[in-house]
Amino acid sequence: xxxxxxxxxxxxxxxxxxxxxxxxxxxxxxxxxxxxxxxxxxxxxxxxxxxxxxxxxxxxxxxxxxxxxxxxxxxxxxxxxxxxxxxxxxxxxxxxxxxxxxxxxxxxxxxxxxxxxx
Amino acid sequence: xxxxxxxxxxxxxxxxxxxxxxxxxxxxxxxxxxxxxxxxxxxxxxxxxxxxxxxxxxxxxxxxxxxxxxxxxxxxxxxxxxxxxxxxxxxxxxxxxxxxxxxxxxxxxxxx
Numbered sequence: 001x002x003x004x005x006x007x008x009x010x011x012x013x014x015x016x017x018x019x020x021x022x023x024x025x026x027x028x029x030x031x032x033x034x035x036x037x038x039x040x041x042x043x044x045x046x047x048x049x050x051x052x053x054x055x056x057x058x059x060x061x062x063x064x065x066x067x068x069x070x071x072x073x074x075x076x077x078x079x080x081x082x083x084x085x086x087x088x089x090x091x092x093x094x095x096x097x098x099x100x101x102x103x104x105x106x107x108x109x110x111x112x113x114x115x116x117x118x
Numbered sequence: 119x120x121x122x123x124x125x126x127x128x129x130x131x132x133x134x135x136x137x138x139x140x141x142x143x144x145x146x147x148x149x150x151x152x153x154x155x156x157x158x159x160x161x162x163x164x165x166x167x168x169x170x171x172x173x174x175x176x177x178x179x180x181x182x183x184x185x186x187x188x189x190x191x192x193x194x195x196x197x198x199x200x201x202x203x204x205x206x207x208x209x210x211x212x213x214x215x216x217x218x219x220x221x222x223x224x225x226x227x228x229x230x
Contacts, residue, residue, distance in 0.1 A: 032216060043206060044161075044220045093160060097216050107218060109153075111160040 002028045004096045006110035013084055014118055021079045021113045023094030029074035030096035034107065035067075038091040050077045084117040091115075122207060122221035130227045137194045139224040141207030142187075148210045150183055151218070152192050155204045164192075164205075197228045 003026040013019050023033055032051050036044040048058045048069050056069035066088075068080040077096075081088055091114050095107040122143035131137055143150070149168045153161040167174045167183045167190065174181045180193040194201055207221040 034217070036220075041225075043223045046217060046219070049217065091158070095161075095218075106163075106166075107216070109161040109163075112158075114158065 002026075002096070002098065002108040004030075004094065004108045004110040006092075006094055006113050008113060009111060010114040010116075012116045012118065015085055016083055018080055018082045019084055019115060021081075021092055021094075021115075023077045023079070023096070023110050025075045025096040025098070025108070028096070028098045028108075030077075030098055031074065032097040033071060033077040034095045034097070035069060035077075035079050036093045036095070038093060038112075040091075044093060047079075081115065084115070086117045089115055089117045122209060122219060124205075124207060124221040124224045126224060127222070128225045128227070130229065131197055133197060133199055133228055133230050135197055135228075137197050137201070137226055137228070139192050139205055139226070141190045141192070141221045143190075143207070143209045143219070143221070144188065145209070145219075147185070150181075150190050151208045151210070152179075152181060152190075153206045153208060153220075155206065155223075157203075161206070194226075197226075199228050199230050202226060202228045 035047045050071040071077040093112045094110045152164040208218040
């Protein structure tokens, strides 16, 4: 199956700093990528949808100025958590969707990035 | 999007027993998928069932879908300790947009 990577796999930062998380589709072109956030023992909540070459679409309640998303190419989307605070500590997971191949909504998930803000 | 619900929230069984978890959702769907997540890891896709299907099998997995009740079940037969994980259903809302809405999840513990 298609492979999606995330970097870094974990990061610890001080409050007030910005953190960038990369999501890459390694062997296919992803026209759309999704960013999810997962708090401990909870489910995945969609934060935003990222389309290559256009602005991201954010879910209700997600601050677009705090969570900057850039989908500059068909294989890379980045999520930047700006001025991170302890409440932003979470597990961030991306997924990539490919138009080619499957006829249904097949999303391929990255392994996740654990963000801890001190 | 409104999240679906799964029950039970947690399930503890012995190896060899069957595990059944249920998922309810709120909107019309194109398909429903089940995923597994080991602690602190990414998601593993298990099985997809389309809205016009009622039952699907894959190895030790059996999924049912009842669109009239907006519900699905995942049955894992002859469970193994390695099946210990969280299981999530995810629906593809019938909006023409490829968003997935995840259920609340079931934490399964299989003891040797």
